[in-house]
Amino acid sequence: MASTGDLEPTHYPARRAAQVALHYLNTHHGSPFRVFGLQQVHKASAEDVAAGGRKYKLDFSVTDWGSGSAGPALRCSADVLFPRTERHSAPEVQLHCEALHQINSTAQEEDAFYQKYISPDSTVSARDIPDSFGNMSEEMQPFWRLARVAASFIMLRESSENTEFNMAKVASVTQQESSEEQLMLEFVVLLHDFPSQEIVQWKLLASWSPDRGVRVLQTEWQPRCPHATKPPN
């Protein structure tokens, strides 16, 4: 049962749409040193659109995970369109954030990280980030963030009004041979969907460099025996 017009910002319909906008923001501006999280939805409204979908208009604030929810917040506005089609199709997002280019640059850390791992000898390989106790080494943190950004491509694509995705953990990261001066990483990630409470496993191949940002080249849903639950869509 969906309401049209103004939405209560703290209720889930607005929040789910805002999360979709966040995934979109991270695919464009996320990096090994930057992941954005939702701080608060200020205003939201929704309406059915002619072509048979539902469009949300949102006014919200985001913070960089690095600085925590108490850190400086960026104000954003977004239109999120959930198409209503027979088979699921990805939501469409238009997003604008104030002062996006004024946030503290992470160029130095990105370059150092890139230089360290682009060498042909580099063969990073790790599992369980974080571990059961929430621990993660400092060395693994940029990989964790990269995985989160790459996973945002999947979460964005798979989202609907009935999902609310987060990345639960990185099951594994395996560095592949660099290509075209891009770091190539194969990730297996576990995503958590709130409404269904399901844990969904995806394998993906991503590339990154400071210039080109994150790109996702391949994704593959992985059934987890014996539950083998398909992704919510």
Place this chain on the structure above:
Amino acid sequence: MKGLLVLTALCVAVFGKKTFEGNQVLQITAKDEAQISLLKELSEQEHLELDFWREPIHESLPVDVHVPFHSLQDVRAFLGNNQIQYDVMIMDVQVLLDDEEREMVKYRSSPKSTDDFVYTAYHNLSEINSFINMLVAENRKLVSKIVIGRSYKKRPLNVLKFSTGANRPGIWIDTGIHSREWVTQASGTWFAKKIVKDYKRDPVLTDILNNYDIFLEIVTNPDGFAFTHSKNRMWRKTRKPNPGSKCVGVDPNRNWDAGFGGAGSSGNPCSETYRGPRANSESEVKAIVDFVKSHGKLKAYVSIHSYSQMLLYPYGYTHTPAKDDAELNELAEKAVSSLQSLYNTRYRYGSIINTIYQASGGTIDWTYNQGIKYSYTFELRDTGTYGFLLPADQIVPTAEETWLALMTIMKHTRKNPY
């Protein structure tokens, strides 16, 4: 020296990558200033990666150096060629670290009292059960343990009762009904200790306990909890097999007799929100139902989950607002405000169905329909960054801030008897 080793051992335990196999610690005795100069030159050879625990300063002071395995040959040759005397203090640093680790683990697993218990770490089922027994033994006048039933695998369902007199109305708190939500069981142990610490010290809590009993079930789903330690950290449900299906378990928070079977739960045993074959089919749930009914005088009921930082009240199974919606909303706002006052953690609040999602067969919908007006569900930290895998250093801050909200709810219950 020992302190440094312990610190290193902790770092090794946490980061898990670095090994000190074959490394040695040498104690060098320089006989004159010339030898000191040589040792200073040695210390500047960066490629050797020497770690001086006591730097070369003066010939009267021993020089201790931690030498990585790959540099040992070079260092010994250097010392030999220059006739500088030395002894091997530690033959293999890793062996020493392993011994220390074993000692530390042993110590951690068996605290001698609840003051020794490490609240800043996650514990397993047997550690929490030991904690419960110790707490009772240390506070016999205030605390007792009630076993309200058994899990599917026959584990005891332990409830702590905090009571200062007979025939009192009660307040119920449970944590860990969903086993993967580890910060909740961890917070539960902290709450238990907090209650005994604050009784007769904090006037508000003392007043509450002089009029109400508090019941606290820390590991509400012990089979699931054991499974998160042994096999699958992401396990949520009970561990009861489902006949005719290869999938195990029922969602204990969809198994209650309130809107049972409706939208917001699944009929598929393979689903994380599988409601079960019938209401109260799970012994973990039935035990609480029986307890609540036979007690008959519970006035507040709080069920604690993670994650997403929310304080929720009924209903989850229907859009019809609860009769006491206005009061529950106002109290939630106050509780969330006290919570936020400590570390500025932001919570959202509202009815389940509006704030989080439609969910049928949920705990507090049932308890509310039984007449327990102050029925609340918490979703603790965080909002998705770590999710279920919340780092242990957030356990105590989470418990501390949540306690403020719990006190607000309990205080309101005490001041508004019904």
